[in-house]
Amino acid sequence: MSEPQEKLYTIGAVAKLTGVPIKTIRYYTDIxxxxATDxxxxxxxxYSTAAIWQLQLIRVLRQLEFSLEEIRAIIGGNLSVDTAIDWQLEAVAQHINRLQRVQEVLQQAKEGSQQPEQSIHTLYELGLALSENVADRSHFVTAKLHALVEQANLPDExxxxxxxxxTWQSPESLTTQQIAAWTEVVRILNDPAFSEEALRFNSPALHQASRQIDIDEYNQQALKLIQQAQSAALRGExxxxxxxxxxxxxxxxxxxxxxxxxxxxxFVQDLSAKFSASRNDLMQRFWTLMAALSGREAPPSYQEGLxxxxxxxxxxxxxQA
Structure with a gap:
């Protein structure tokens, strides 16, 4: 007595059973x-019952946004399900972070909605900043920093x-942590308080020399004194x-x-007034985030010394009073 023959289904019947369009089933078969079983x-x-179950697996994986090549590797046994799921979890995390960045854009635009022109400008700037394009990200930071330099009262040299x-070059791709850092960088650069803090820190009282002073020499001497002050402060002098x-x-x-x-x-009174106001919390946070984006260690703050x-x-x- 021969074994009963396995029931096979036409493509139309498979479409009705699974809800997958005939055109899609035909495409999966063509590639x-x-x-087709026969x-x-x-x-x-x-198509056999096993093929229908395979189609259901393909459908679920596609809904989870696996690529066709990933699905092919999973079905063919060339990619473990655990690895494929890890890849997809990473993709989902990146997607969530991108949605959070979009939320940041919309929230900041809403805050400026009472001034339509400012709101539109904010959307443009943030859209540029949050672009996946490396050149756009690099241009956003560089343009913002250049604008601050142009506003500061500094010697020409x-x-x-x-x-x-x-002039900053963005990484080609951002990790999940760097995406969070990038979102915060965008927020800081669009915060008027950051511009005020940066300009105050580069006060004309410190840079209004009539002769040209070498910036590297100035920075080295200033850093040396600030480091000594930091050391004294941490010792409790x-x-x-x-x-x-x-x-x-x-x-x-x-x-x-x-x-x-x-x-x-x-002179001492004026220096004290400007120096006391020059807390650099936002500036320090900005450079810490920029270091993270560039893969470097965060710079020290020296705030205790200041x-x-x-x-x-x-x-x-x-x-003296």
């Missing part, structure tokens, strides 16, 4: 993803050097100590020489 004498395709320095007082006067003389100004009570110098200036003014 070898779902081979054909009629008239060459019509026939300093301006030229900074414009050359502030009191403001009245000889070390802190000597460091404070080194800073005063350095700024006076850099700006070619006489050391007078008015606070020590600011407090020392206030004490000196109080003593």
């Amino acid at each position: 070898g993803l779902l081979p 054909r009629t004498e008239a060459r019509f395709r026939l 300093w301006r030229r050097q900074l414009l050359d320095h502030f 009191p403001l009245e100590s000889k070390e802190v007082q000597a460091l404070l006067w080194d800073w005063i003389r350095f700024v006076a020489a850099s700006t070619q100004q006489a050391i007078t009570p008015a 606070d020590l110098l600011a407090a020392g200036l206030r004490l000196l003014i109080a003593q």
Whole structure:
């Protein structure tokens, strides 16, 4: 007694059973993803129950946004399901992050909706910033930094050097962590408080020299003094100590020489007012994020050292009163 013959289904019957359009089933068969089990004498395709289950698997994987090549590898045993799922989880995470970035764009545009022109400008800028295009991302940051340099009251040579320095190249692709960092960078660069902080930190009181000062030499000397102040602050040195007082006067003389100004009570008062206001929280956060985007270590803040110098200036003014 022969075994009962397996029931085969026409392409139309398969479409009715699965809800997959005939055109799609025919396409999967043509590309070898779902081979027909058999054909009629008239060459019509026939499919077994196993083929129908395979079609259902393909359908589910496509709904989960697996590519046809990934599905082919899974069905052929060349790609484990675990690996394929890991790939898809990563893709979903990137998609979620992109949606969050879109949400950022819309939220910032909404905040400026009372000023239609500003709202449209915000949408344009943020759309450019959140582009998947590497050149667009690079241009966004570079243009923003250049605009800040142009606004600052700096010697011409300093301006030229900074414009050359502030040319940023975005990575080709961003990791999940870098996407989060990039979103925050966009928000900071569009925050007026960041521009104010950056311009205040580069106060004319520090850069209004009538002669040209080498920017590298200035930065090296300033960094050396700030590092010494940071070290003293972390050791808990009191403001009245000889070390802190000597460091404070080194800073005063350095700024006076850099700006070619006489050391007078008015000069110290003006320096204290501007220095005390120059907290660089947003700037520090910005450069930390930029380091993450470029694959570098975050720069130190030296905020404790800056606070020590600011407090020392206030004490000196109080003593002179």
